[in-house]
Amino acid sequence: MSDEWWVGVRRRVEAAGAGPGGSEVFGASGHKWVVEEPLTQDELAEPEAQIGVGLPEEYRAFLLYVGAGGAGPAYxxxxxxRVQGRWRWEGDGADLADLSRLAEPFPDQGPSPKLLADLLAQRPEEEDFDDIEDFDDAIEAWDERSEAVMFASERTVGAIAISHLGCAQREWLIVSGRHRGTIWSDSRVDDVDLTPLLDDDGMPVKFARWYTDWLEKAESTAP
Structure with a gap:
């Protein structure tokens, strides 16, 4: 994808936001169709030096020719x-990413299916308790155990959270490892494990496809 193609993407986003149906696009109340200014080559070199790894090519081109963030999928x-001399991603859940470990490869898989199944099987049921306070204590202890497994920080090394879908559901861009450049769905808040987004052919969705799929749907809503 050429630099001119990415510049065209910015124009399309601006046009969709200015359309009469722009406010009807899901998440527009959050991003308000604002597209931040693109980064310069020198500016982009700074966060890459800070995290110790180059960003995926499609996302890198977006930052240079479309914008540093703003209008996009979901909110x-x-x-x-750059905040007080350091670079960081900002948004609801962006701080879940460990910026000091982005050069480490994103793991191939999370907890084993058996471990997840065991966790769910151990979830306390209210009918098993005579006292509601005992049930509340048991479910709180279970929540702590399951969160320690599902939300362990090492599960998202090499990845950055880039979008909030609402209700603590997010999407991640993989920066390092064999999944580099792909987008993963995060619905762990609903006991659904991290999973890669796949296209109709079952292939992993990369950043450009992820963003332009959203843009095409937005354009159809806000002609």
Missing amino acids: GLFPVR
Whole structure:
């Protein structure tokens, strides 16, 4: 994809936001169709030096020719900004990413299916308790155990959270490892494990496809 193609993407986003149906697009109330200014080559080199790894090529081109963040899927694409001399991504859940470990490869898989099944099987049921306070204590202890497994920080090394879908559901861009450049869905809040987004052919969705799929749907809503 050429630099001109990405510049065209920015124009399309601006046109969709200015359309009469722009406010009807899901998430527009959050990003308000604002697209932050693109980064310069020198600016982009700074966060890459800070995290110790180059960003995936499609996302890198987006930052250079479309914008540093803003209007995008769901409630928007988390912007990358320099704050007090350090670069970071900002958004609801962006701080879940460990920026000091982005050069490490994103793991191939999370907890084993058996471990997840065991966790769910151990979830307390209210009818098993005579006292509601005992049940509340048991479910709180179970929540702590399951969160320690599902949300262990090492599960998302090499990845950045880039979008919030609402209700603590998010999407991640993989920066390092064999899944580099792909987008993963995160519905762990609903006991659904991290999973890669796949296209109609069962192939992993990369950043450009993820963003332009959203843009095409937005354009059809806001002609």
